[in-house]
Amino acid sequence: MIRTKKSIFFIIIAFFLSLFFFLEERQTKLTFRNNTISSGQMLESNKNNSKCVDLSDIKVNIPLTVSETKRILWQTETWEYSAITSRKNHDSLGYPSVVRNIYGFKPDYKYYLYYAHHDPHSGIGCAVSEVIGGPYKKLAEVDKHRKDSQVLKSFGNHQQAYHFSSPCVVWNEDEKLWFMYFHYFKNEWAKGRGHQKTALATCQDLAKNVWIPWTDKEDNLIDVLPVTKERWMNSQSSYHAIQKLPDGTWLAFLRGTGGEVKKKISRKHKGGKREFVPDTCKLGFAKSKDGRYWYYFPENPVIHQLDGGNGKNGVYRPGFIGYLGNKQFLLCWAESEYYDKNRRIIYGKTTNFLSFQRDPRGYAKWISGDGLISPWREENRLYLFTGSYVHIMELSIAVVK
Template sequence: MVRAAAGEFKGLPGKDVDVTIPLRYDAGMRLRYRLPCVMTFIVAGIAAAEPNVPAGLPVFKHHSIVLDYKDLKYNPCNDVIIPSVIRTEHLDKPLGRYYLYYAPHNAPGGICLAYADRLEGPWKEYEANPIIRKDWPPHYSVSHVSGPEAVWVEEEHELFLYYHGENNVTRLASSVDGVHFQYERVAITAAMFDRSIEASYARVFRYTLPGRDNRWIMLLMGNCQGTRNIYLAWSKDGRTWEPRREPLLTPPPGTSQVAQAWYLPWQGKQYLIYHAHEARDKTYASLHISEVDPAFEHTRHLGVFCDRRSFSPDNVAQMSPCFIAEGNRLYLFTNVGPRLNQKIALAIAEIP
């Protein structure tokens, strides 16, 4: 039996599995390790939803709150969300080994930066946040900007940072140091998708779709008649994007909204990890998992990947997953707590 922060979890005997972690995580390293096949969380005498995921996927243990709005100099909304964590080895004069981009949800928002030498922290707030504001003359003036997503583009030798503002536009800025950015362009708009009025909370991954001449895919949230779905777009250069107009993933049974999908290739299969709001009460949100085919045309819901109560017995939401590997650990950053009043949390899966 292993002790977890929010209670106990019991595992069946493990088995050897091969894991391929993509370039985004740790230079394409290949690992072999043992993990329990099935986990059941027991929290405060109430069983959290049992993950219904393939054997061998990592099981995370809550580590800490790594970013609390109460400790921040720039804190317009008592809220921090959408962690995007990168290594800084390619950046000019990095402040630390890792950068964490984040933002408040509501106006005025603002894309912010924290840095650290260890993924566990301590994370230090950049002194001049926000690094991207809601007004960037002559390019735009909006009510807020939020939803940062940072990826290193080797062909450009630049960091691309995607963010939205307003909710119907995803924008792109670039940087050589990860701190000072130049505006690039509008990357995606809601008009590129059928019946959607939003195009926000993008995640971007290096992946070539079969039969297409692309290097990148974007998973983003759209809003079709009040229902948030996950949509797909692809690009060769990270600047100009071609959309698939219909949703890739819709809310699974028992949920009402989905957002913030993360692409996780594992043991030769493709998975999406995302948060979904419960249909009975949208206050509650947990991380779910779906399998997707290599062409990103069909998805199959597998169940709950990480129940919100695995963080703490009274936690109402766990959202916006961001994974990064380091050594024999896989790190999961999320925002937790009540929507519009959240903090950034870290959970870790050990890889013996």
């Protein structure tokens, strides 16, 4: 009799456990169905959120052309225009960085596009979409109670940073936080701290979009990627493309602007007016174990006008990095003619981020914006967000037997 009661007890327990797991699995499937996401897409999204796009299964070189280009951003809010009256008609809106909200207690599986412009007093804005290719709706369109779509607002006076720009958003699995790198302008040349530096803000839940800047005890922004004493980046440390590599290493693809203060002789200023004269931008790299504290490569700059690759002699801009497999990486960057005309995209390959081989096919046929290029891959399509546009590239994938 006792044995029978025990058997009935265990059968009841097993029944309720089976029911629990069935309902849990059903709810998971419903959640995936309602948000158009599968387990495979979860894995892809996790890789994409690291910003180092996985290209290890492509069977030929990445294409020089794209199959489609479409605009995704327009100036619709007051803050998206320059605060300087003479530049009101200037449209620099762009600098996109795209991630997918698949983490946290209640992820909504939507795509979040962070953007900015590069005039006073830009902040960091956000738009969302159900699908990677858009259309993207700004936060103020989704939530009518919002005054605008900014998630980070610049301080807005000459004593402090008067614009925030070039966001780069990456998921930090170790801290379970979203990291947003962004640059801010603050003229501290006389103090040896340059003009533009890269700071950091973090967020636990993209759906709430509460970003907390990393500051010191006096509430000053911490320069996670400061300017250097070396000439190549002594003025501006900004517009960086930051990613987490497959081995867990954080890597920053750096854009450095150097220069010096010179006297400019003119009829208006007979005695000579002192002004800062910038060099053309050069590219380098930095590594980190946690995404907060960085080590600059002593070999910087690595990619520049005189690196021996017969590149152009104007401004260089970091684009994105892809993993090709077998410890080899794709580098994508932009070059222009002096000072900054006829911008072109070029690819390269590297295994150590110290030496690289330019693509012998030459320059790509598509054009990038001023900031980084935010990559996102879904199956055989590579979405490249840059400026106020997204380029869509068709990849040739090797068939696994």
